Amino acid sequence: MALFLNIDTAVKNASLCLSENEAIIACTENTATTTHASWINDAIRDLFTTNQLSLNDLDAVAVSNGPGSYTGLRIGLATAKGLCFALNKPLICLNTLQVMANSVKAEATDLICPVIDARRMEIYTAVYKKDLTTVSSPQALVADEHSFEELLKGHSLLFTGNAVEKLQPVIKHSNAVFSTAPYSAANMPFLTIKHFREQQFADLSYVEPFYLKAVHFNKN
Incomplete structure (x- = not known):
């Protein structure tokens, strides 16, 4: 153990x-x-x-x-x-994002789309199957009514995460399902x-946070 x-x-x-x-x-x-x-x-x-x-x-x-x-x-x-x-x-x-998908896999009927609020209308997101294999790799995008529309045409998509409230008024497709589970x-x-x-270990000397977007620190 x-x-x-x-x-x-x-x-x-x-x-x-x-x-x-x-x-x-x-x-x-x-x-x-x-x-x-x-x-x-x-x-x-x-x-x-x-x-x-x-x-x-x-x-x-x-x-x-x-x-x-x-x-x-x-x-x-x-x-x-x-x-x-x-x-x-x-x-x-x-x-x-994969951890977030894992938190709701029991309630998903098809695909899982975790969404993290990245301020304004931007989100961090990815899409996973119920077995947590990747359908769409992590990305940053500006959410609008056309976001995820190709996937939603043929799949139920369970959205979860702290950007759900931001997406609900925008994405109205009948295949969009929203979870507020923490x-x-x-x-x-x-x-x-x-x-x-599987011995998937990080290199302690070189590992950095996965920011996804470039980080701009204040020089002052």
């Missing part, structure tokens, strides 16, 4: 999940978006202490690595990399154990 710490700070809420193989041991969440950096290390310590486990018991650390909030992604990956360097454990980087690090273990068994 393998023990994992799953970290998600990619969108609004931050969450942690301890899992043994695919089974969830315990989870915790922070809903105050601006405090993720100060919350996460104490939350990890408390999670292990409460469950009478040691960080040294870990077999790997998994992080939801984007796309998503630039600041959130940096917090999550920096935390995960720090633990992996200190403990000499492998790092697993998961695509946030996702968290508790939806990561299914993918974490798959990556672990």
Whole structure:
């Protein structure tokens, strides 16, 4: 049996999940978006202490690595990399959109389309089958009434994520279904154990957040 710490700070809420193989041991969440950096290390310590486990018991650390909030992604990956360097454990980087698709696969009848709010009418999105294989690779696009129209002609498309409210007034096709189900690090273990068994590990020296769009930092 393998023990994992799953970290998600990619969108609004931050969450942690301890899992043994695919089974969830315990989870915790922070809903105050601006405090993720100060919350996460104490939350990890408390999670292990409460469950009478040691960080040294870990077999790997998994992080939801984007796309998503630039600041959130940096917090999550920096935390995960720090633990992996200190403990000499492998790092697993998961695509946030795929994690979101995994959270609703039980309610999907056909295709799943996770959508992350990227401000204004722009979204980060991808399309997956119920088995989480990729139909349309992650991309950033400006959503309008024509978005996804080719797929919607022949498929039921389940939209999920924090951009659903933005899309509902725009996409009126009868094959469009909208889910408001939340996702968290508790939806990561299914993918974490798959990556672990296939030894899909990130290179600690070179891995960066999957921003999807170019990052422009303020030089002032």
